[in-house]
Amino acid sequence: MLEWLKEPEINFPGQLEHAGFEHGVCVGQIQAKAGLTQSTVSEYLSILQRAGFIEAKRVGQWTYYKRNEGAFEALSKLIQSNL
Amino acid sequence: MLEWLKEPEINFPGQLEHAGFEHGVCVGQIQAKAGLTQSTVSEYLSILQRAGFIEAKRVGQWTYYKRNEGAFEALSKLIQSNL
DNA sequence: CAAATATATCGACTTTTCCCGATATATGGA
DNA sequence: TCCATATATCGGGAAAAGTCGATATATTTG
Numbered sequence: 001m002l003e004w005l006k007e008p009e010i011n012f013p014g015q016l017e018h019a020g021f022e023h024g025v026c027v028g029q030i031q032a033k034a035g036l037t038q039s040t041v042s043e044y045l046s047i048l049q050r051a052g053f054i055e056a057k058r059v060g061q062w063t064y065y066k067r068n069e070g071a072f073e074a075l076s077k078l079i080q081s082n083l
Numbered sequence: 084m085l086e087w088l089k090e091p092e093i094n095f096p097g098q099l100e101h102a103g104f105e106h107g108v109c110v111g112q113i114q115a116k117a118g119l120t121q122s123t124v125s126e127y128l129s130i131l132q133r134a135g136f137i138e139a140k141r142v143g144q145w146t147y148y149k150r151n152e153g154a155f156e157a158l159s160k161l162i163q164s165n166l
Numbered sequence: 167c168a169a170a171t172a173t174a175t176c177g178a179c180t181t182t183t184c185c186c187g188a189t190a191t192a193t194g195g196a
Numbered sequence: 197t198c199c200a201t202a203t204a205t206c207g208g209g210a211a212a213a214g215t216c217g218a219t220a221t222a223t224t225t226g
Contacts, residue, residue, distance in 0.1 A: 037185070119216090191202100
């Protein structure tokens with residue numbers, strides 16, 4: 001999912017019918033691609049959010065998730081320096 | 084354990100009575116510090132070895148493990164480029 | 167070769183994680 | 197307000213990971 005969110009236009013073309021990608025990708029799009037249930041995907045995304053890897057933005061009935069690139073840089077540096 | 088192995092001299096002073104650190108740290112030293120059973124530590128180290136994060140060197144009855152720094156750099160770069 | 171020491175492997179049990187269906191909550195539209 | 201849609205949360209069963217004791221293997225020494 002994290003890799004998918006690097007290129008929303010390529011990985012979630014279906015979202016174009018309803019919205020753009022300025023706030024990220026909505027849960028339903030991710031669920032369809034993942035092939036897991038709605039509850040599983042929702043929970044997974046909230047875990048990634050709490051971990052800081054993605055950010056959520058509620059717009060109407062939809063919740064859009066997008067990557068927080070800073071978290072990946074921080075993780076990369078953490079591995080370099082601490083591990 | 085991976086962090087401990089960054090500074091063997093500091094984290095495993097007990098090994099000096101029997102050997103140096105040129106090949107790494109032996110299982111018994113790591114076990115004592117970890118506070119887990121011998122079997123658990125041995126299995127854990129073999130997993131880390133198969134994953135490429137540490138290297139094993141058998142010397143007599145002892146198996147010494149040391150970090151494979153290249154694996155950590157590679158992981159850091161993988162996160163930067165692929166994740 | 168027998169005993170002592172160090173490590174590895176095996177089987178079982180416990181804990182954690184994964185994933186689901188059911189249900190609750192939130193929003194938008196008739 | 198009532199219903200449809202989207203997402204979140206909850207409880208439980210299945211799968212995986214963690215840990216142990218017992219035992220096997222390897223090495224050194226007497």
